[in-house]
Amino acid sequence: MAGTGMDGRVERGNRTRRAILRRAVRIASVEGLEGLSLGRLAGELDLSKSGVFALFGSKEELQLATVRAAIKVFIAHVVQPARDLPAGLGxxxxxxxxxxxxSAQRVFPGGCFFYSVSAEYDARQGKVHDAVAGAHGNWFTLVEQTIDEAKAVGEVRADTDSAQLAFELVALLEMANAESVLxxxxxxxxxxxxxIVARLRDIATDPSVLPDTLEPPATAVAAGPERRHHAV
Structure with a gap:
């Protein structure tokens, strides 16, 4: 019975932690990681401040946990669906x-979480900067690796500079996010x-295999009032 009671408390603690982080990533995508506080989250979620402190211990740990939670969301929406496809331009x-x-569907209300917090922490030092920089760097690395894999299967020209192409693709993505949010x-x-499609045609060994648009359509979701980035 004691074990059952302990398990119940642990599960309740885990549920509370997940609820806090769901709220935290939404706030941080709009107001930045500095906009987070244990007291604010406790008040908004009708929790005790001491209970929130027991789960995270400090503002820095809350910020780090928020970055980790955002990474999981990003992987689920952006990375994982692509992993199911064979290597190549597809x-x-x-x-x-x-x-x-x-970004367009406002998975995070402030647009891309990492674009927002990168601007906030790019010139700082410390654990939070390192976590944000690591996540951003991992995304660049993934894009570059995906290009290299497409080279290996013969769908991208061998003389393509993978790092340069990755930079250009990410620049287009991030500019779309920035313009949309602003x-x-x-x-x-x-x-x-x-x-992006035009750039991929430039480096494809067979440009005819590329359709005119990317999938999923970027503007599949209308930009109605409920999608505006101000609401957290």
């Missing part, structure tokens, strides 16, 4: 299309998609 297209969809204008996702 996987690279899917990765880019997933990223545009993730101006509440979703047409930039279609512009980014067109630019």
């Amino acid at each position: 996987r690279l297209r899917c990765l880019c299309g997933n990223w545009l969809g993730y 101006h509440d204008n979703y047409t930039c996702y279609d512009r980014a998609a067109s630019g």
